[in-house]
Amino acid sequence: MAFFFILSALSWICFICFADKKKFREFYPTCLLAMYMASTVDFAAHHYDLWNYPAPSGKQTYWYHLSQQLGLYPIVVYLFLQWLPQQQRFTRLTRYIFLWTVLAISLEWIAISGGYMEYKRWWNLGLSYIADWILYFIFYWNYKWWSKF
Secondary structure (H helix, E strand, O other), X not given: OHHHHHHHHHHHHHHHHHOOHHHHHHHHHHHHHHHHHHHHHHHHHHHHXXXXXXXXXXXXXXXXXXXXXXXXXXXXXXXXXXXXOOOOOHHHHHHHHHHHXXXXXXXXXXXXXXXXXXXXXXXXXXXXXXHHHHHXXXXXXXXXXXXXX
16 A cells, blocks of 8 residues: 555655646646546446456555545646657657656556556556557647647
8 A cells, every 4th residue: 555655645746846836727637637537547447357456445445546646647747748848859759758658667567566556357568558658648639739728
């Protein structure tokens, strides 16, 4: 249980120390999307039994999900958007997203290796990595779309 709370606390510390809070209104819609998608994906993963966060009780599993949905996911997206390269050419953007996906998959690998998360059925680390790429591009496109308004 401590792993996800430590991860959530570290994400909030990073937000407090490094986030440009003046950009909150600019990033807010995409951070909300990240929270919504996290909730939806966690529900779908539970429904289809794709992965699980082993815990002694359902209450602890609930707190795992909540700490990720209110801490980790929106803050990671906020920092991802904040540090987007100024020149957003395809190669530069791809390299930038590569760095973020490596960070995300590394944290997931630690969670899997430490027994804080387990894959079920056909889900695996490779599919998570592909999903990370898709998610970061979705967040980028969502941000670009909202920044027009």
